[in-house]
Amino acid sequence: MTSGILQRQPSILPGFGLTMGITVLALSITVLIPLSAVFITSAGMGWDGFVAAAFSRRALAAYRLSFGAAAAAAAINAVFGLLTAWVLVRYDFFGKKIVSALVDLPFALPTAVAGIALTALYAPNGWLGRWLVPLGIDIAFTPLGVVVALIFVGLPFVVRTVEPVLADLGADVEEAAASLGASRRQTFVRVILPAISPALLTGCALAFARGVGEYGSVIFIAGNMPFRSEIAPLLIIVQLEQYNTAAATAIAATMLVISFGLLFAINYVQGWQRRVRGI
């Protein structure tokens, strides 16, 4: 069909058929086929079995933690990621390159390293835990610990998506707002935030998606107590270790549907924003 279109109307960008074909093939091998395997395997267990495995009380608690902690971490990263991007774009200071490289560290670091480091820090006898635990703030081995780990892994997503948009926004728009009499707060709320909100939303969506799927850094600090600090990806591992493949895939399929639905909704919101502004 595509080649038919090409023959009738030669494109100025040739090679659509070839590149699209390779794209679909690569996507199929790396994403679609493994994902469909998840559904096919879980379909083998029948509807009742699927519901029992995917919506057990333990699984529901795990979903709640995984999605809730990822959402909380994404929201916190929205604030601190924006602030970090702001500092990196708007100011010149000594050691800026180092700070910029540090932001990327969670991308490069094996997540297990992050998990161990955070656990060492927040454990009751750790550097920070020693002071926080007596105050009644338990971070290690609680849902709070999960959020902390997810903030760590999600930060670069927000910073790196907001940064170029903020740089592109330019100081002149802020100066224009100021010369029109707007206060700093009005300038931020009415000019800067709306302009960067699509990028901020994208960054948060990426941080959120990463948070939902995060495993390595979380399992060390979470303590993994069922119903309390057990994340969904871990529950899948637990099921697999008990040779309960069907239950594992049922949980996986459920997560897949929820994640896909959320990302689709975010994409829709972005598309709507763009349409409204005629960009």
Add this chain to the structure above:
Amino acid sequence: MSVSASNVTKQFGGFTALNGVSLEAQEGEFLALLGPSGSGKTTLLRILAGLEFPDSGTISIGGEDMSNRAARDRQVGFVFQQYALFRHMSVADNIGFGLTVRPGKTRPARTEIKRRVAELLELVQLPHLGDRYPAQLSGGQRQRVALARALAVEPRILLLDEPFGALDAKVRKDLRRWLREVHDRTGLTSIFVTHDQDEALDLADRVVVMDHGSIEQIDTPEMLWERPATAFVCDFLGGANRVAARAIAGSTDGGDTIDVGGVRLPNRAPAMAAGSATAFIRPHEFEIAAPGSAGIPVTLRRMLRTGAHAALETATASGTIIEATIPAPPEGLVAGDALVLVPTAVRAYPEA
């Protein structure tokens, strides 16, 4: 409102952007800041707007000292070179922005803002585009929206940074005339920055010529064109040929006399001491004579007839190109011919 800057100095790192600049704009005046890039004209404009603060010197608007006042408290309308429109707001919201951010007591009612926006859209001749977004407008239309937005807050003065810099030639010319009309109608004291001498001479009541952070001359377009104060101004206004000459002191009319290749003419530039000089002669200030006469001996390289006039491109023996425009060239003149250019007017400055 009158505007004045006195002894303003500004440095960026080791670079002196402004070096003790003073100027004054009268109520209702339209002033152009003209100069090459790096001359400090935009810095001066930004300091007037409060977007930049001077290292020393004072700024006052309407007789009130503004030196330490922030941009948002100066009531200055500023039109940015790249327009700086708010991309996520409609045209109407852009124009109304300055009114909606006012503190509660002084903020006009919603319907009043709407009425004012409609009025301004009418003024900038875009009455039907209030619902569009900046991305859907042409460059010229964006420029008008930027101007309407600046006017909406009823500024005491209007400042424009290279208002036509990003537009193509045709739109530029139309907008130029229209901007002058808007200025005459609103009666606002306006200052604009440009590097285009035609624009400055065509539009402004007075032109401030700047170079290297200092003001070279402030004058009306006529005076600027007739009596450029310095060699830089004369050169920057464009078109003039540069030739070596000699100044002779003690002429009768109190000024000095300039000798160009044996032709003696009164100096149209400010008087200078006797000695070697750089003379500027505009293309139409030449006549041609046969070889052997007094003047500048040259060889004709090219001739272009444009209607009644002919543009000659000639070269001296040392290879300096001199352009002359003369009415009715003698018949039979062809490239390679030797002739003499006789200046009819000259502006000379001490050799730099």
